[in-house]
Amino acid sequence: MEPLAELRLLIARHAGHGLTDTAFPGLKLMASDFTTQPVHHVSEPAFAVMAQGAKRAVLGDKLFEYGAGQYLVVSVDLPIASHVSRASAAEPFLGLGLILRPTAVATLLVETAASESASGELSGMGVSDAGTELLDAVVRLLRLLEHPRDLPVLGPMIEREILWRLLTGEQGAMLRQIGLADSRLSQIGRAIRWIRSHYAETFPIEELARLAAMSVSSFHRHFRAVTAMSPLQYQKQIRLQEARSRLLAQSEDAAAVGFSVGYESPSQFSREYSRLFGAPPGRDAARLRAGSPLERSVI
Numbered sequence: 001m002e003p004l005a006e007l008r009l010l011i012a013r014h015a016g017h018g019l020t021d022t023a024f025p026g027l028k029l030m031a032s033d034f035t036t037q038p039v040h041h042v043s044e045p046a047f048a049v050m051a052q053g054a055k056r057a058v059l060g061d062k063l064f065e066y067g068a069g070q071y072l073v074v075s076v077d078l079p080i081a082s083h084v085s086r087a088s089a090a091e092p093f094l095g096l097g098l099i100l101r102p103t104a105v106a107t108l109l110v111e112t113a114a115s116e117s118a119s120g121e122l123s124g125m126g127v128s129d130a131g132t133e134l135l136d137a138v139v140r141l142l143r144l145l146e147h148p149r150d151l152p153v154l155g156p157m158i159e160r161e162i163l164w165r166l167l168t169g170e171q172g173a174m175l176r177q178i179g180l181a182d183s184r185l186s187q188i189g190r191a192i193r194w195i196r197s198h199y200a201e202t203f204p205i206e207e208l209a210r211l212a213a214m215s216v217s218s219f220h221r222h223f224r225a226v227t228a229m230s231p232l233q234y235q236k237q238i239r240l241q242e243a244r245s246r247l248l249a250q251s252e253d254a255a256a257v258g259f260s261v262g263y264e265s266p267s268q269f270s271r272e273y274s275r276l277f278g279a280p281p282g283r284d285a286a287r288l289r290a291g292s293p294l295e296r297s298v299i
Contacts, residue, residue: 060228
């Protein structure tokens with residue numbers, strides 16, 4: 001059986017409706033027999049493979065489309081909006097995602113002497129066609145879900161093989177930078193982690209540039225190359241997505257939530273929230289609570 005065909009069967013067998021955690025750490029499956037509305041979320045470094053159907057993801061002003069037989073790599077924490085763009089009851093959307101651990105990438109780089117400097121334009125997200133070797137490794141990982149005794153022993157070995165296939169593939173330069181502490185991507189990653197932890201605070205760009213060990217002009221250029229947005233735009237996205245999560249989890253007043261994520265003006269908070277999510281805070285949260293859990297599922 002062709003790897004992609006077997007991958008479809010395995011995902012369909014083990015996935016519930018929506019997003020499904022598995023017994024292997026960091027591995028999630030997703031199935032849907034209908035298209036979904038855009039879901040705004042912050043994606044951590046991850047690798048995703050589409051077995052059937054298609055998805056679209058928007059990062060800043062960039063659109064990424066990926067379908068059956070293609071894979072996506074996200075190299076840093078990025079605020080994106082994604083949705084299932086092709087699915088039906090006859091041919092449901094089927095995909096999987098695996099969290100990328102920088103320590104695992106770094107270990108593989110050291111052991112294989114594959115840590116040469118990456119060239120080309122810096123980017124935080126990319127889509128490529130999946131080769132037979134990569135799909136075969138993913139299939140073998142999913143087969144282990146039916147052998148729980150073998151999974152803890154053989155699973156990490158196959159995960160390592162998947163990382164190697166990615167490192168030697170089209171997105172290898174991006175993945176390599178995840179594991180290199182002194183890479184441009186890792187430098188920008190330090191600034192991104194700081195913003196995520198201090199999103200409610202104001203900050204001078206000079207401080208972020210110093211944290212990334214770059215000049216201000218170089219920091220601006222590399223930050224936009226990775227995230228497709230400026231540092232202040234990134235902070236705004238993080239603030240608004242955190243506000244949305246709080247509104248869903250708690251019954252707080254919208255103005256209080258806005259203040260808690262760094263907005264001093266309730267009207268500015270409501271205006272920017274509506275611009276990003278398509279409705280004022282209270283109405284948007286009520287719609288999400290009443291909607292399908294799949295609308296809040298991501299991969």
